Each structure stands twice: as C-alpha cells, then as structure tokens.
Amino acid sequence: MAAAIIDGKAVAAQLRSALSGEVSKxxxxxxxxxxxxxxxxxxxxxxxVYVRNKQKACDAAGIRSTLHRLPTEITEDGLLTLISQLxxxxxxxxxxxxxxxxxxxxxxxxxxxxxxxxxxxxFHPENVGLMVQGRPRFLPCTPHGVQxxxxxxxxxxxxxxAVVLGRSxxxxxxxAMMLVQRGEAADAxxxxxxxxxxxxxxxxxxxxxxxxxxxxxxxxxxxxVKPGAVVIDVGINRVGDKLVGDVDYGPVTEVASAITPVxxxxxxxxxxxxxxxxxxxxxxxxx
Numbered sequence: 001m002a003a004a005i006i007d008g009k010a011v012a013a014q015l016r017s018a019l020s021g022e023v024s025k026x027x028x029x030x031x032x033x034x035x036x037x038x039x040x041x042x043x044x045x046x047x048x049v050y051v052r053n054k055q056k057a058c059d060a061a062g063i064r065s066t067l068h069r070l071p072t073e074i075t076e077d078g079l080l081t082l083i084s085q086l087x088x089x090x091x092x093x094x095x096x097x098x099x100x101x102x103x104x105x106x107x108x109x110x111x112x113x114x115x116x117x118x119x120x121x122x123f124h125p126e127n128v129g130l131m132v133q134g135r136p137r138f139l140p141c142t143p144h145g146v147q148x149x150x151x152x153x154x155x156x157x158x159x160x161x162a163v164v165l166g167r168s169x170x171x172x173x174x175x176a177m178m179l180v181q182r183g184e185a186a187d188a189x190x191x192x193x194x195x196x197x198x199x200x201x202x203x204x205x206x207x208x209x210x211x212x213x214x215x216x217x218x219x220x221x222x223x224x225v226k227p228g229a230v231v232i233d234v235g236i237n238r239v240g241d242k243l244v245g246d247v248d249y250g251p252v253t254e255v256a257s258a259i260t261p262v263x264x265x266x267x268x269x270x271x272x273x274x275x276x277x278x279x280x281x282x283x284x285x286x287x
Contacts, residue, residue, distance in 0.1 A: 003231070003256040006153045008145070012268035015148065016061055019275055023062040026279065034282035035064040036094040036120065036274075037086050041079060042072040042102045051098050057271045063278055066092075076105045080113050087115040093285050094120035094278040117284055120277035123169070131174065134181050137284070138277045143175040145269025146211060146232050147185040153258055155209065155230045158187035163204050165220070165246070166213035167194045171234055175211055200224070212246040222251035231259045234266050 027033055036058055040051050051067060058065035068082060079101070086092050095118045101107050116126040122140040130136050150157055162179045166172035172192060179188040188209065193200055204210055204224040212220050213234035225231060235246025245262030253259055260266055 003253040004258040006149050006258050006260045006265065008149055008260055008265040009268045011149060011152050012272040015272045016057060016275065019279065020061045023279055026282065030286050032282060032286055033064050034278050035092050036096060036278045037066045037068060037092045038096045038098060039068045039082065040098045041070040041074050044100065047098045054271055054274060057275060061275050063275060072102050079105060079110055083110065083113045087118065093282040094118055096121060118281055120274060120281055132177055138280060140174040141273040142171050142234060142266060142270045143178050144273040145266055146175060147178060148269060149232065149260060151185040157185050160188050160208035161206055162188040162209040162211065163191045163193060163207035164211045165193050167192055168213065171213040214246050216246055217244050218248040220247040220252065222248065222255045225252055225255045227255055228257045231256045232266065233260050233262050236262055236267065
C-alpha cells in the first residue's frame with residue numbers, strides 16, 4: 001500500500017488562518033502590529049523567491065513586513081550597522097537575515113548580532129541554549145514545522161526511534177534536540193547521522209521516523225527505509241528543471257507509511273512557523 005501523503009501546504013494554510021485571527025486579536029488589544037524585517041544581501045534568485053513568499057504570507061496574516069535589499073558588495077560592517085538599527089527600532093519585532101550571505105561576509109557574526117528578542121529564526125546562541133534546556137523563547141522554524149506535521153499526521157513520536165540525517169545548525173541539530181525533549185511530537189529516541197556515519201543504511205532501516213536534511217537529491221532510497229516508517233523530507237534540490245527532495249520519493253512511497261512531498265511538504269510549514277515566531281516576538285515587546 002502506498003504511503004499516505006502528509007500535505008504540508010494544507011496544514012500550513014490551516015495554521016496561517018488560525019494565526020491571522022491571533023494577530024487580529026493582538027492588534028486590537030495592544031494597537032501594535034507585528035512587524036518582520038527581512039534582510040536580503042546579494043542577488044541570489046532562490047533567496048529572492050523565499051523572501052517574496054515570506055512577505056506574501058506576512059501580508060495575508062496581518063503582519064507588517066519590510067524588506068531591506070542590499071547589494072552583493074555590502075560590507076560586513078554595513079550589514080552590522082543595519083542589524084543594529086533594526087535591533088534598536090521598537091517598531092520592528094522580528095529580524096530575518098536571509099541566507100546565504102555574500103561570501104565575504106561572516107554569517108555567524110551577522111546572525112549573532114541580531115538581538116535574541118528579535119531572533120525569529122532561533123539562530124542566536126541564547127535562544128538555542130533556551131531551546132536545548134526545554135524552555136524556548138522561539139522554536140527553530142523548520143524543525144518546529146516538522147513537529148507540527150508529525151502531530152497533525154497522527155505519527156506516534158513518543159518512544160519511537162527517530163533518525164535525523166544531517167547535523168546543520170538550522171535543521172539537523174535542533175531537530176534532534178526537539179524530538180528528544182519531553183512533550184508533544186517529542187519523547188523520541190534519536191540518532192543523528194551525517195557524512196562520517198558508517199553503516200548509514202543499517203541505521204536508517206531501524207528508524208520509525210526518518211527526517212532527511214542532508215542536502216543531496218534523492219539520497220534516501222527505498223532500501224534504506226523500514227517498511228511502515230514515516231519519512232519527512234526537508235531537502236530541496238534543483239535537478240534540471242525539477243525541484244526534488246533528499247528522498248527518492250516514488251520508490252520510498254511504496255515502503256513508507258507516510259511521507260512529505262517536495263515541494264508542498266516542509267517548506268510551507270517553515271514560513272508558517274516564522275509568522276508564529278514574529279507574533280511571539282511582538283507579544284514579548286509589550287510585556
């Protein structure tokens with residue numbers, strides 16, 4: 001029996017609709033409109049599309065969005081000056097620095113410069129530390145979106161063996177940490193695999209849940225998946241004129257019990273969680 005398709009686009013639409021109501025109530029109660037400032041440096045076409053989609057989602061939810069578009073030649077000091085201005089602007093509640101930055105700019109330096117109170121991507125060490133301790137100010141957008149998909153799909157996470165493919169600071173590490181915490185869509189036993197992992201397929205075949213965030217197109221093949229496993233594909237790769245995930249989708253649907261498509265799976269959830277974090281940041285600003 002083919003795997004059930006976990007429709008991230010539909011789930012995200014439901015979450016954004018509910019969030020729109022929350023934003024409206026917040027604005028009525030405080031006369032403060034949540035405001036997300038996006039910083040886009042350079043001319044990467046994919047980044048421009050991502051930022052445009054985030055702006056559209058903000059507008060639909062009643063969240064103000066401002067784009068600060070900077071040339072590729074922007075200096076690191078120039079970028080840091082803008083971040084400082086946004087940090088000190090009381091009308092800005094969330095700051096999104098779109099990655100990748102131009103090669104001459106140190107990403108970590110720029111991300112660390114965003115005040116933790118406006119760090120809606122949850123990249124700042126303070127917010128990461130709070131998340132690790134199980135008392136998050138914000139949750140990382142993509143891992144939180146994955147958790148919501150596991151929750152809405154009825155996946156049994158507590159006690160399950162979850163294998164996370166990838167150890168990035170954006171997805172792999174926080175995903176593993178969130179799955180191992182106590183709580184909803186959590187309480188899993190977690191294994192993190194990466195480029196140096198030996199016997200990878202043997203490990204993935206033990207997984208009840210696979211979260212693929214390794215950045216290699218169609219890397220997870222059907223023989224790496226235990227029959228009945230739930231497969232969450234975080235990857236997005238361009239192959240020719242197609243967007244494909246890190247999972248060999250067609251064959252894996254014949255083995256897994258449930259799977260996310262690419263596109264239309266995790267991507268829309270990331271944006272929905274970003275909007276949620278922006279509202280949370282606005283609430284923090286008035287307390």
